[in-house]
Amino acid sequence: MTWDEEYDIVCVGSGVGGLAAALTGAENGAKAIVLEKFNVLGGVSALSSGQLWPGPTHVSEEAGIKDDPQDAQAYVDHLSQGFGDPEVRKAYFARSREAIRFFTDKIGLELEVIKGLPDYYYPAVRGSAPEGRYLETKPFPAKKLGEWASKVMKSPFGDYYVYTTSNEYIASQIRGGESMGACFHRHIAADERCAGAGVAAALVYAALQRDIQLRLETKVIDLVIEDGKVTGVVARDSKGTKQIGARSGVVLATGGYDWRPDLVRSFDALPVAGNMTMPTITGDHITMAAKAGVIPIPSRSPTQSPIFIGYGVPSETIYGRQSSRLLTPGHPHTIIVNSKGHRFANDSFYPDVATKVGRFDGQEDGMPNWPAWLIFDQNFVDRYNLLPNFPGMPLPEGMAVESNSLHGLAEATGIDAAGLAETIERFHGFCKTGVDEDFGRGTVPWGRIMTGDFNLPHPNFAEIEKAPFYAVKLQRVTMGVPTAGLPINGNGSVINASGAVVPGLYATGNSAAWSDWGGGYNSGIAGMRGVLYGYLAALDMTKGKGS
Structure with a gap:
């Protein structure tokens, strides 16, 4: 194959999963590119609350919060309701802890505990905790992005989603803290992006520091498969079509399929639904992976999905x-x-x-x-x-x-x-x-x-x-967290219909089936899965050492 461009890692999608994979790869010496179909970076992650739920980490411990990983394991095992892969789920906390350490210490992501925010089902479910398992980024000064500031997504649903943090909301609710209006105006004045917009801004800034290529309005339309291995992608932008090689692998991080009513009807059992994602969330990962013999799988009942x-x-x-x-x-x-x-x-x-x-x-x-x-x-x-x-x-x-x-x-x-x-x-x-x-x-x-x-x-x-x-x-x-996705193993490698790994193909975030977690949900898990499997996929491609 003759390539127009060639990289070690090609990430399709610029949400937290795609950016996490590119950053991990770059930190381990790989040349990475992120291809984004939309006209701004950040994906569905940038529209979210920006919460991460990794369970016990060094961040919570440094905040003085004691937690037992066995308790956290009991909580997620209850939420799974028998769905998912117990062994993969068991590795979630160890690898999430490792990934959070990597992103704080190596990438420079400034994370803090959301104090006072309990697990969804606290105290009813064994192992649930009153606080300490949710993390969020500190407000990020958009001026650090320079000309890229306008190229990183801010929510079209209003500045309220961009300029307030979960910590500030909790403090205003239960501790008599600063009013949300005052927080809102303070962050706007400083253009400090919070929540999902803050995560996106911080990760894009880290990517720019590492010379990761970031391409907007670039639609990946096909995978290139040679001798059974995914070796690159075919991408289209305003200038035409290019063949982009991926020496180590391709990461599918395109989100869910919210703008495909047929898939929403089939997988999520919703004949009619509204959605709050951008119009580029059309299940491209499903279409592309089909070429490699991959069948999307539902990992739980639609009633258990966070719809x-x-x-x-x-x-x-x-x-x-x-x-x-x-x-x-x-x-x-x-x-x-x-x-x-x-x-x-x-x-x-x-x-x-x-x-x-x-x-x-x-x-x-x-x-x-x-x-x-x-x-x-x-x-x-x-x-x-x-x-x-x-x-x-x-x-x-x-x-x-x-x-x-x-x-x-x-x-x-x-x-x-x-x-x-x-x-x-x-x-x-x-x-x-x-x-x-x-x-x-x-x-x-x-x-x-x-x-x-x-x-x-x-x-x-x-x-x-x-x-x-x-x-x-x-x-x-x-809101971008679907019932079905591409089956993956513990490294984020995509599994085909025969149960075999597709060499060179990975999936993360909401493109990946929830075969690790299974049935239940807690806010922050979708974002953390994006970070985790982007991280693990890049480590597998580069044979990196992680944190």
């Missing part, structure tokens, strides 16, 4: 179509109900709601909890509101059904009026005691911190009493 609940905003256009927004439920003055007007889940903890809306029951007309609605009053709008609007602003046009009475709201939406009235009356009783006798609202610390108002006697409870009343019909919303 969120959210809502559409008809008046807002992002990426050329009506936007969808994530809902983190549980704010005071709100409940979630089905068409019978009944609550059906702990509606202060999104994983419980997301699971229950997908319930199928042949004796109850199929899906008894779908469609579902968020019900709230004017107090919620005045004090909390739904993005993209802030407290006190009117709701975006066309987003909600509005009525001056709860009965009128029920009639306008088709919700059973008697059922809704009964539910709200019962909920108001819980608001007085702070005890949800039906679904345990407010009992999960993670959910209470995320959406509770700690100025109230019971943070997740307040009555729905002030007219006008509103109903927002909920959507299922994907």
